Amino acid sequence: MASKNICFLLPAVLSILALSPAEAFVLKQGQEYSGTDPARLLSEYVQIPSVSGSEKEAGEFLEAFCRENGLYTRVFTDREDSYNFAASLYPLDQNKPNIIFLTHIDVVPPGDEDGWTYPPFSGKIADGMVWGRGAIDNKAMGVMQVLAILEYTALARETDLPYNVSLLAVSGEETGGDMGARIIAYEFLEELNPVVVFGEGGAGISGLLPSLPDMVVFGIEVEQKRRMFLEITSGATTSGHGSIPRKRYATREVVSASNALIEAIPAISVSPSVSESMYRLSYYERGIIKRAMKNIDFLAPLFGRFIREDPIVASMVTNTMALTSLSSAEGAYNQIPADARAVFDCRLLPATCEDEFLEEIKRIVSPWEVNINVLSSSPPAPVSPQGMFYHALEESLFSVFGEIEVIPFLFVAINDNRFFRRRGIPSYGLLPAIMPEELMESIHYFDERFPVESLNKGIEVYVNLIYNILNNKE
Numbered sequence: 001m002a003s004k005n006i007c008f009l010l011p012a013v014l015s016i017l018a019l020s021p022a023e024a025f026v027l028k029q030g031q032e033y034s035g036t037d038p039a040r041l042l043s044e045y046v047q048i049p050s051v052s053g054s055e056k057e058a059g060e061f062l063e064a065f066c067r068e069n070g071l072y073t074r075v076f077t078d079r080e081d082s083y084n085f086a087a088s089l090y091p092l093d094q095n096k097p098n099i100i101f102l103t104h105i106d107v108v109p110p111g112d113e114d115g116w117t118y119p120p121f122s123g124k125i126a127d128g129m130v131w132g133r134g135a136i137d138n139k140a141m142g143v144m145q146v147l148a149i150l151e152y153t154a155l156a157r158e159t160d161l162p163y164n165v166s167l168l169a170v171s172g173e174e175t176g177g178d179m180g181a182r183i184i185a186y187e188f189l190e191e192l193n194p195v196v197v198f199g200e201g202g203a204g205i206s207g208l209l210p211s212l213p214d215m216v217v218f219g220i221e222v223e224q225k226r227r228m229f230l231e232i233t234s235g236a237t238t239s240g241h242g243s244i245p246r247k248r249y250a251t252r253e254v255v256s257a258s259n260a261l262i263e264a265i266p267a268i269s270v271s272p273s274v275s276e277s278m279y280r281l282s283y284y285e286r287g288i289i290k291r292a293m294k295n296i297d298f299l300a301p302l303f304g305r306f307i308r309e310d311p312i313v314a315s316m317v318t319n320t321m322a323l324t325s326l327s328s329a330e331g332a333y334n335q336i337p338a339d340a341r342a343v344f345d346c347r348l349l350p351a352t353c354e355d356e357f358l359e360e361i362k363r364i365v366s367p368w369e370v371n372i373n374v375l376s377s378s379p380p381a382p383v384s385p386q387g388m389f390y391h392a393l394e395e396s397l398f399s400v401f402g403e404i405e406v407i408p409f410l411f412v413a414i415n416d417n418r419f420f421r422r423r424g425i426p427s428y429g430l431l432p433a434i435m436p437e438e439l440m441e442s443i444h445y446f447d448e449r450f451p452v453e454s455l456n457k458g459i460e461v462y463v464n465l466i467y468n469i470l471n472n473k474e
């Protein structure tokens with residue numbers, strides 16, 4: 001149920017735009033969120049296991065909750081392994097420009113139950129936390145998003161708002177998005193009519209600034225690296241006895257070429273979002289660190305060795321290659337196998353030209369008799385601009401969390417936002433919560449858990465975000 005006291009204020013608020021959202025209706029300090037208990041909703045949602053491939057039951061639970069609370073739901077695909085729906089303030093056939101809150105229903109497997117303090121699908125509420133697989137990734141976000149949207153149902157009925165707002169809950173994010181976001185972005189985009197997508201990506205973390213380790217920095221993902229799986233096989237067909245190894249044979253060629261790729265020194269390239277975030281954060285630093293951060297584009301290549309030493313920094317300014325599979329036919333131990341294969345997981349910076357990257361790979365492995373084959377590669381996507389939607393989110397974070405910094409952010413893994421960016425829809429990735437390291441580590445691991453207090457803050461962020469966008473409409 002949406003909280004009446006807050007919704008009641010909304011029409012008045014929107015007619016007096018001079019009021020800041022903080023004054024107007026968002027949860028004030030000390031004021032309890034008075035709608036559905038977010039912790040209980042999250043707990044119940046976590047209790048329905050939804051490991052990728054079996055999302056339907058958890059999806060139906062969330063869909064029913066949305067529908068029973070006054071949202072218009074549209075189930076796009078209804079299968080055990082592909083359950084995707086939208087829940088909106090207005091029916092989609094009104095075709096209003098739509099603000100999309102994107103969340104995924106699926107979770108990764110819990111692993112060994114013995115590793116958990118409470119059973120992984122218990123949804124236990126204890127120590128101020130909701131515990132269980134999916135508590136953070138991504139069910140907390142879904143709960144915060146839907147409860148924020150519900151704050152606007154009464155207003156949407158009374159007023160003809162310029163935008164629709166939809167929760168878009170999808171399957172299969174953890175397995176690449178083919179059963180969820182990809183289907184929506186390529187088959188139902190017109191019906192959904194999104195003008196912006198707010199999905200997962202960054203979060204609020206501390207420890208980034210050497211001079212101010214306690215300062216919380218929220219990174220809003222505006223772009224991400226592209227993934228390319230590369231296969232290296234050998235055509236050297238000198239199978240034979242291990243006692244007289246030839247000059248070239250498959251396993252040796254593949255291992256040597258792979259080693260050359262692993263040892264190759266990657267070029268450093270600073271993306272605009274990385275350079276801008278460094279520039280913004282340099283404000284808090286002094287001396288040489290300040291100067292280095294301010295001029296990162298220019299200086300980064302000079303500090304190449306230092307930068308490549310740090311895996312996290314390196315992943316943000318270089319194309320990375322990880323050898324993720326190495327195999328050959330297994331015969332007798334004295335028999336040289338006829339073929340061998342290696343697979344690399346390559347992550348390309350957004351500005352990298354795929355053809356040039358492949359040319360460079362071929363040059364590096366040219367001394368060996370190997371074939372390079374691209375198993376799959378994701379197409380490029382435009383960087384989402386720091387325009388009105390970005391600023392609406394930024395403003396909302398400032399008003400809820402106060403003394404923080406907000407930066408644009410390059411995501412080095414992939415998530416569902418990429419499908420919408422490719423379709424030209426600006427997409428911003430952020431879990432609106434401050435995430436201490438121990439909680440970050442619980443994602444995809446044991447004892448995943450999310451603080452009840454953070455649920456309330458996150459709802460506030462999304463409520464403010466909608467408010468800011470509604471008031472920005474020209």
Ligand SMILES: [Zn+2]
Binds near residue numbers: 104137138173200
């Ligand atoms: Zn996720």
